[in-house]
Amino acid sequence: MGSLKRKIEILGDASKFDVCASMASPRTVSGNWRIGNPDRAGICHAFAPDGRCISLFKVLMTNHCIYDCKYCVNNCSNAKTKVMFEPVELARAFMGLYIRNYVEGLFLSSGVWKSATDTSEKIIDALTLIRDTYHFQGYMHIKILPGTDKEYIRQIMEVADRVSLNVELPSPSRLSEVSSVKNYETDILACQKHIHHYIKEGLVPAGQTTQFIVGTTAESDHEIIERLHWEYSKLELKRAYFSGFTPIKGTPLEHRKTSERYIRKRENYLYRIDWLYRRYNYEIDRIFSIMDEKGMVPLGTDPKVSLALKDDTFPLDVNEASYKELLQVPGIGEISSRRIINLRKMNKKISNYRDLQRVGVVVKRAKSFITVNGRRQTRIKEFLN
Ligand code: SF4
Numbered sequence: 001m002g003s004l005k006r007k008i009e010i011l012g013d014a015s016k017f018d019v020c021a022s023m024a025s026p027r028t029v030s031g032n033w034r035i036g037n038p039d040r041a042g043i044c045h046a047f048a049p050d051g052r053c054i055s056l057f058k059v060l061m062t063n064h065c066i067y068d069c070k071y072c073v074n075n076c077s078n079a080k081t082k083v084m085f086e087p088v089e090l091a092r093a094f095m096g097l098y099i100r101n102y103v104e105g106l107f108l109s110s111g112v113w114k115s116a117t118d119t120s121e122k123i124i125d126a127l128t129l130i131r132d133t134y135h136f137q138g139y140m141h142i143k144i145l146p147g148t149d150k151e152y153i154r155q156i157m158e159v160a161d162r163v164s165l166n167v168e169l170p171s172p173s174r175l176s177e178v179s180s181v182k183n184y185e186t187d188i189l190a191c192q193k194h195i196h197h198y199i200k201e202g203l204v205p206a207g208q209t210t211q212f213i214v215g216t217t218a219e220s221d222h223e224i225i226e227r228l229h230w231e232y233s234k235l236e237l238k239r240a241y242f243s244g245f246t247p248i249k250g251t252p253l254e255h256r257k258t259s260e261r262y263i264r265k266r267e268n269y270l271y272r273i274d275w276l277y278r279r280y281n282y283e284i285d286r287i288f289s290i291m292d293e294k295g296m297v298p299l300g301t302d303p304k305v306s307l308a309l310k311d312d313t314f315p316l317d318v319n320e321a322s323y324k325e326l327l328q329v330p331g332i333g334e335i336s337s338r339r340i341i342n343l344r345k346m347n348k349k350i351s352n353y354r355d356l357q358r359v360g361v362v363v364k365r366a367k368s369f370i371t372v373n374g375r376r377q378t379r380i381k382e383f384l385n
Contacts, residue, residue: 144163162208
């Protein structure tokens, strides 16, 4: 199985394909192996349920998997070195990093070694050591393996702060294009339903999240958003992450031609749509209305602008629109909407674009969709008033 140091190197590196909170907002950090660089494996940042940004030891239990997902570096046909932590090795490695103040929590994912049951048992043993023997009280985000038994899910959820299970693809037929053995209903959706059941019973109040790999098949944005809608409404999903497909050496899809620029932009637009749906309560049919005949969100225009252009209620008067209406204006977000409403409560009005700038509105984006006291201000001079 190799030395512990070697295992940490291999299993830390292999974990980089799982997305966690901070990686959804790419940041540039110069220099190799600098903490905070989302491209690097081993340590990442995430937001704990109380909002604090914390550094996590990000690692796999094993990089071997009995499944054959064509896009995944851990799939069963990849000939790379396969290793697995013994529970005590993982517990000690994590606690060693924690005691030295390198990390504050754990983000643990895994391939499936012999079976989901076998691997989950090892994960539970490691988590139990960390919690009960080493008395670690901090944050642990655990990925539930596809096909995990309901009882093992419960045991993991008893010690985890957050759990997630990657759906990866939006439907059974899309999954069957990249895996001949993974079953969408029994390996993925059934496990997500078990997680949901235990959340309802009070375990892991922070809820569950999931991840989509975007562009692995020819799936449309419509298919992804439809699945997302199902996940939010039926499973009360906390949030979703989108990871653009990247061909990985040693996988069956390593020679697939992709445009890095296109896939990153698509990923970014899916995050924006997710935000509009999840935070601003845009209705799903309204979101579908901006998609083209292939079910894709046009990448030239920001989705919020596309939605506003289709809506004949604009322009809105900033001194009369409700909080919910203000949120629909491009360039106005939650904070600026709240500030505008608060001003109104103090009997103060927005008089010009400068007032809007003061409350955080991006006037350049908003001005086509608003009026100020019934007037549309379009001249530069008025903009600066
Ligand atoms: S189940 Fe997960 S780890 Fe295993 S091959 Fe598929 S994506 Fe990779």
